[in-house]
Amino acid sequence: MRKLAVLALASLLSLPALAHEYTAGALKIGHPWSRAMPATSPTAGVFMTINNTGKDADKLISATSPQAGKIEMHTHVNDNGVMRMREVAGGIAVPAGEATKLAPGGLHVMLFDIKQQAKVGDKFPLVLKFEKAGEVKVDVKVEDGAPAAHAH
Numbered sequence: 001m002r003k004l005a006v007l008a009l010a011s012l013l014s015l016p017a018l019a020h021e022y023t024a025g026a027l028k029i030g031h032p033w034s035r036a037m038p039a040t041s042p043t044a045g046v047f048m049t050i051n052n053t054g055k056d057a058d059k060l061i062s063a064t065s066p067q068a069g070k071i072e073m074h075t076h077v078n079d080n081g082v083m084r085m086r087e088v089a090g091g092i093a094v095p096a097g098e099a100t101k102l103a104p105g106g107l108h109v110m111l112f113d114i115k116q117q118a119k120v121g122d123k124f125p126l127v128l129k130f131e132k133a134g135e136v137k138v139d140v141k142v143e144d145g146a147p148a149a150h151a152h
C-alpha cells in the first residue's frame with residue numbers, strides 16, 4: 001500500500017513536463033493547458049500565461065477550436081462566499097509589461113460543447129484572437145487536474 005502511494009506521488013510531481021511557448025507580436029503565450037475532465041463534463045477550462053512584452057495593452061477577445069462548439073472568456077467572482085464563473089465582457093485584458101495568468105479559480109478560456117473528451121497526455125489546437133496581436137494557434141496540453149501539482 002505504502003509503496004503504491006509513493007509511486008502515485010512521484011508520478012504527480014513529474015507531471016508538468018515540458019513547457020511550451022508561442023509568440024504573437026509582443027505577446028508570449030506560455031504553456032496552454034487544460035484539465036482532463038470526466039466523460040460526463042460538457043465543458044473545460046483552458047489556462048496559460050500571457051506575457052505582454054510590448055508598450056501597448058492588448059486584449060484576448062475570442063478563441064476557436066475544433067474541440068469546442070462555443071468558447072467564452074471567463075473569470076471567477078466571489079458571490080457572497082461562493083465562487084462563480086462569469087463571462088468577461090469585451091475579453092481578457094492583457095496589460096502592457098505584465099504577465100497575465102489564466103489559472104484554475106481565476107481567469108480562463110471556457111470551452112463549451114466538448115466534441116471529444118480529452119485525456120491526460122492529449123493535446124488539441126486552439127486559435128486565440130487578440131485585439132492587436134491578431135490570431136495565434138496554440139496546442140493545449142491536457143494534464144492532470146490537481147492545481148497544486150501544477151508548479152511553474
Ligand SMILES: [Cu+2]
Pocket residue numbers: 045074075085086108109110
Ligand atoms: Cu468558465
